[in-house]
Amino acid sequence: MATQHSQSAARIMMAPAVILLLGWMLVPLTMTLYFSFKKYLPLRGGDLGWVGFENYTRFVSSSSFWPAVATTLIIVGGVLVITIFLGVLLALLLDQPMWGQGVVRILVIAPFFVMPTVSGLVWKNMFMDPTNGFLAYMWRAFGAEPVQWLSQASMPSLIMIVSWQWLPFATLILLTAIQSLDSEQIEAAEMDGASWFSRFRFIILPHLSRAITVVLLIQTIFLLSIFAEIFVTTAGSFGTKTLTYLIFQRVLESQNVGLGSAGGVYAIILANIVAAFLIRIVGKNLDA
Amino acid sequence: MGQIHLKQVTKRFGEVEVISPLDLEIEDGEFVVFVGPSGCGKSTLLRLIAGLEDVSGGHIMIDGQDATEVPPAKRGLAMVFQSYALYPHMSVRKNIAFPLRMAGLDQAEQNRRVEDAAKVLNLTDYLDRRPGQLSGGQRQRVAIGRAIVREPAAFLFDEPLSNLDAALRVGMRLEISELHKRLSTTMIYVTHDQVEAMTMADKIVVLQAGVIEQVGSPLELYRKPRNTFVAGFIGSPTMNLLEGAEAAKHGAATIGIRPEHITISTEVGDWEGTVGVSEHLGSDTFFHINCPAFEKPLTVRASGELSLKYGAKVMLTPDLQHLHRFDAQGLRIE
């Protein structure tokens, strides 16, 4: 089947996709690298010449760098812990026999389809607003002082919003994985006298480990670049400035393109480290 | 007509030669079975005949015409695949009619032939179902139906029964044999199961590592295996192949004796041994006898009436008329 003729036809059919993606990757990447070695202020003099690695050192030594790194790690880590922990529990729950399983499933995954700007704004205003928000009314109903969510507890609030968006994703993938578990394995373990907890610990959890890793890596990649949720809620204030947001501000708000580009290169390196792990897992699956 | 001659047919995948230059003559109306262990090249050989793979060398002649460069569809052959390869989005009727539609037959003729095939294969009630709604045996029949309607010069079967359960397999085996008798069209059938080969074939081709080990009728192969490989492959339970001093006594490197050609006795005999596992089939009993003279236990067939305890001492006597002798290269000594 794989004759010489079909091989060359295949190459032609593949060409548009490959060329487009190659261009999409190489052209901007080269430009970002180029700008990162320049002092480039489009609104204040434009191209002010080569500066070597100055942008890279300045980006790292600026006072907002380490807080941004910390914020990024806390958001990514917090959301990962919450979504994976609750995701496993929810997946186990949804796997149980019940009435209306399909409907519950739909309810649970719905938040994933809500666009980030909508979920950011809805949480910010209708739920977390300290005077008119739903949560404020709840707090008052119990006689408590409403919390100034996005200013006083900005990080937990943000983590909560983002977790709400990503929990369905984790749940859905983990549920798919649980359902692919051979029920005879569970029954065999039961015959062997394993308790519910042992069955979970020694059969279900190991079976889920791959799915958990996949969720972890994919979410990490998306979470590292969350943007809209911060843009519409705190706009980076109250200590919610992530690395992505910091670079965005440098590039578009303060128009310090050289500095922002150096930050962009850091972000690319960071994402690539995570991506390398993910690609290895996906690649292994391709062979199987 | 369905006469297929292979002349020095060779197939290489890169550096690896999966079919060594090979000659084979298949006469019109013959039921030929390619049999051999997995990876022996039997499916590749079938696909070369079908035209699904290009030969690396040699010629394939169909009815005297050189078909080596002819595309699969033009060779006038029909194939039944291991996975049945039914079109999942078409009804049974459309599946069976597909080759006719491709050949540009008119609707009435298509219908007539589909109905005929369905009648032969007991599929009339299922014509409007999708393959997904059928059982394994029914799907198998649809695949055969799709082959029959073309009225091909020869049918090619690629391990068609391997996805069916044991009971169904025996039934389908009979159906295919009957189909062959009725159509008397050439059939080439690939299997790794020597029972299928023995029961169905007019002619068996035993392959190993891309080389034909022996070609012949089932009984020829059973009675006169050309070498130790064929001797060990054909027959169930397998022939006892014995080496060492006992073989040397008969002037051979290896001697072979089938389980039914050994008599078992509690008193007299040539070889001494103890009874191991016994398998009772009702009509026959197979005993596995451990003899100090041989490395491996011997299989012996006895009447179903005979019952021996595990560990009992017995004496065995081979029927020398049915003793097969092989030289150091494993070739038969006449």
Add this chain to the structure above:
Amino acid sequence: MARAITTQRKTINTLFAWAVGLIIFFPILWIFVLSFKSEGDAIKAPFEVLTSAWTLDSYATVQDRSDYFKHFWNSVTIAVGSTLLGILVAVPAAWSMAFVPSKRTRGILMWMLSTKMLPAVGVLYPIYIGFIKLGLLDTRIGLVIVLMLINLPIIVWMLYTYFKEIPGEILEAARMDGAGLREEVMYVLTPMAVPGIASTLLLNVILAWNEAFWTLNLTAAKAAPLTAFIASYSSPEGLFYAKLSAASVMAIAPILIMGWFSQKQLVRGLTFGAVK
């Protein structure tokens, strides 16, 4: 697990799961409720909100004041356009990788995947400046191109996994049955590939519809899709809960419905086939 389970167990499961499901779904339910209230009622305490009068006013106001349907239409154009364009480019590529694999196929797939991981912010300025130079800033065509490119790896991957599942024997059977390349594509391959292409389409429309980095940064008033339009409510004037709710409901409803149809494909598409 096909085994008997007590009705009591099942009732407890059901109650518990429904409670959790409703809590998770509640924010969506709540904006649905608020969207049918007047602005004055929408900021009342939850119980008072429920008992207040229902009205369709907010939906009308959103359209009148902000030309909602222009943005809705932008979203449709951008999401559907980028997906269709992506599929047009991806089908031949995925096709040839699935049916004529070579030594390089695996490497190319992996590399395509890696381009998806490129953080957008890293290439923000080059794209931004490029868009200005090419006159693409705040145009729908510009966004169609960018969203097509960022989703192309997912489209190729999804199609590849679907095509890969079409057994080679079926194509061989068609060839034996006398089908030429044209018939093979028309009668066998295309009908078998349609479900896969349809679910790829669905998932990518969803992803493109909700994309909120490039849509926020590369549009202003003219080409802004719903993501960017909704973001304008982050600095509103006066009471706006009911209007925001109405706008949000209209923005998420179509995608929510599509999403429910594509649950299975979602897992497959977003994990690149690593979890099935």
